[in-house]
Amino acid sequence: xxxITQSPKxxxxxxxxxVTLSCEQNLNHDAMYWYRQDPGQGxxxxxxxxxxxxxxxxxxxxxxxxxxxxxxxxPLTVTSAQKNPTAFYLCASSxxxxxxxxxxxxxxxxxxxxx
Amino acid sequence: QKEVEQNSGPLSVPEGAIASLNCTYSDRGSxxxxxxxxxxxxxxxxxxxxxxxxxxxxxxxxxQLNKASQYVSxxxxxxxPSDSATYLCAVRARQLTFGSGTQLTVLP
Numbered sequence: 635x636x637x638i639t640q641s642p643k644x645x646x647x648x649x650x651x652x653v654t655l656s657c658e659q660n661l662n663h664d665a666m667y668w669y670r671q672d673p674g675q676g677x678x679x680x681x682x683x684x685x686x687x688x689x690x691x692x693x694x695x696x697x698x699x700x701x702x703x704x705x706x707x708x709p710l711t712v713t714s715a716q717k718n719p720t721a722f723y724l725c726a727s728s729x730x731x732x733x734x735x736x737x738x739x740x741x742x743x744x745x746x747x748x749x
Numbered sequence: 750q751k752e753v754e755q756n757s758g759p760l761s762v763p764e765g766a767i768a769s770l771n772c773t774y775s776d777r778g779s780x781x782x783x784x785x786x787x788x789x790x791x792x793x794x795x796x797x798x799x800x801x802x803x804x805x806x807x808x809x810x811x812x813q814l815n816k817a818s819q820y821v822s823x824x825x826x827x828x829x830p831s832d833s834a835t836y837l838c839a840v841r842a843r844q845l846t847f848g849s850g851t852q853l854t855v856l857p
Contacts, residue, residue, distance in 0.1 A: 667845070669847075674849070675849050675850075676753075676837060676847040676848050676849040676850055677793070677837070677847040678847075679844055679845070679846070682844070692844065693844075724792055724793070726845075736781070736841075737783065737795055737798055738783075738795070738839075738845055739795060740792040740793050740794075741792060742791070742792050743791070743792045
């Protein structure tokens with residue numbers, strides 16, 4: 635089945651710890667995105683990547699890092715510099731970057747909690 | 750002004766009624782417009798996309814776009830309890846930007 639797989643579904647982070655969220659897609663999509671969602675709010679863009687080995691900061695990139703070494707994979711690291719990381723993290727992908735008519739599809743999300 | 754604004758809700762409609770969800774956006778260069786449905790605790794699911802002025806119908810869903818007014822809406826006809834969810838408007842200009850969502854409850 636084609637789709638976007640995020641893991642783990644739930645993740646707990648201790649203070650001062652870096653954690654990495656996985657996102658893999660087998661849709662042959664060029665573009666991948668990371669969003670953060672806080673309770674009762676919409677999605678805010680953290681990072682996006684239009685092609686392999688290239689990525690751009692979104693609106694709230696501080697405290698996060700990404701890599702795009704393979705087309706299928708776009709992992710997100712939440713660093714200790716992110717002071718309020720508890721949120722629902724969503725990975726998405728689309729066939730092309732920000733072209734008209736390109737629809738974005740989401741993985742199932744990772745719920746990160748600081749303990 | 751937020752880039753994408755949705756009516757705050759929550760919105761409640763009786764089963765079988767028409768639910769109307771509204772969204773305005775600020776970037777006149779926006780080219781693509783999407784509606785996503787998000788059930789509690791789940792990820793957003795794409796339900797409609799629209800790119801040209803006018804109406805686009807898909808089953809019980811109709812998306813309406815008016816670029817001059819920078820307005821996009823979603824109508825859900827014959828609303829069902831299973832339509833109860835948060836509906837997110839998304840607009841693509843330089844990025845794909847989401848509104849904060851409108852929570853819809855369809856009462857049996």
